[in-house]
Amino acid sequence: MTEPGDSYRLYRELAGWWPLISPPGEYAGDAAVIEREFAAARPAVRTVLDLGSGGGHVARYLSGDRSVTLVDISAEMLAVSRELNPGCLHVQGDMRTIRLGRVYDAVLVHDAVDYVTNQDDLGLVIGNAYAHCRPGGIAVFAPDHTAETFRPGSGAGGGHDGNGRQASFTERTTDPDPGDDWILAEYEFTLRDADGTVTVVPEAHRLGSFQRATWLRLLTSVGFITAVRRLPGHGRSPRVLFVGRRPLADAVE
Numbered sequence: 018m019t020e021p022g023d024s025y026r027l028y029r030e031l032a033g034w035w036p037l038i039s040p041p042g043e044y045a046g047d048a049a050v051i052e053r054e055f056a057a058a059r060p061a062v063r064t065v066l067d068l069g070s071g072g073g074h075v076a077r078y079l080s081g082d083r084s085v086t087l088v089d090i091s092a093e094m095l096a097v098s099r100e101l102n103p104g105c106l107h108v109q110g111d112m113r114t115i116r117l118g119r120v121y122d123a124v125l126v127h128d129a130v131d132y133v134t135n136q137d138d139l140g141l142v143i144g145n146a147y148a149h150c151r152p153g154g155i156a157v158f159a160p161d162h163t164a165e166t167f168r169p170g171s172g173a174g175g176g177h178d179g180n181g182r183q184a185s186f187t188e189r190t191t192d193p194d195p196g197d198d199w200i201l202a203e204y205e206f207t208l209r210d211a212d213g214t215v216t217v218v219p220e221a222h223r224l225g226s227f228q229r230a231t232w233l234r235l236l237t238s239v240g241f242i243t244a245v246r247r248l249p250g251h252g253r254s255p256r257v258l259f260v261g262r263r264p265l266a267d268a269v270e
């Protein structure tokens with residue numbers, strides 16, 4: 018098991034900037050697609066586990082009257098999410114290894130799965146999602162990139178709050194070695210505090226970019242019945258959503 022994406026400053030001392038860097042409204046499109054999968058599931062999805070829940074920006078759209086458990090490796094990101102999702106249970110843990118001792122109607126692994134950069138770890142996350150999925154339940158995985166959809170490029174974003182804070186970032190993505198399973202995202206965050214102080218933080222993240230066949234092999238190897246959907250493309254490359262259904266007949270671990 019290699020180091021997870023828990024060492025990045027973005028998810029540690031910069032966590033309080035997350036709602037400005039990546040505002041919750043930007044997750045509405047993804048949440049609508051995920052909600053469609055939940056709505057199609059029978060029986061209805063009432064309990065949800067979000068592995069790698071970050072600031073809880075997706076969870077905010079999916080909670081409603083559901084019981085939602087949010088797991089993230091970063092205590093700082095969980096603190097941010099608690100502000101937005103006070104009704105959800107928050108648990109600190111690694112999405113590859115945490116065992117909560119119960120199962121859910123649906124397991125979601127949204128873009129946190131990007132921080133899985135080798136096939137052994139991806140297998141652990143998928144196996145863990147399966148272990149937490151009730152028989153007949155679904156698991157939804159939303160990577161930003163697959164090997165087939167990845168296009169090198171650049172982008173920018175950001176936002177502000179009502180207290181005079183402002184954040185913006187630039188992003189440049191490249192694939193240093195097409196022979197491996199990750200790409201490089203080089204960010205520069207510009208953070209303007211309410212008192213006018215400006216901090217510029219450059220940070221490079223390794224993000225997983227697995228072949229679709231790898232995803233499907235790992236999903237089926239643990240027992241999921243799979244489907245592939247399209248996700249909104251953030252204005253750049255299209256994205257795919259992997260959906261696994263745990264068969265009814267399977268015994269719970």
Ligand SMILES: C[S@@+](CC[C@H](N)C(=O)[O-])C[C@H]1O[C@@H](n2cnc3c(N)ncnc32)[C@H](O)[C@@H]1O
Binds near residue numbers: 044073075091094110
């Ligand atoms: C892009 S953010 C997720 C944003 C989230 N989709 C939201 O709605 O706010 C990525 C998150 O993955 C978390 N993460 C990275 N590696 C992890 C791991 N092995 N287990 C759990 N969380 C992890 C980071 O701490 C970070 O909060």
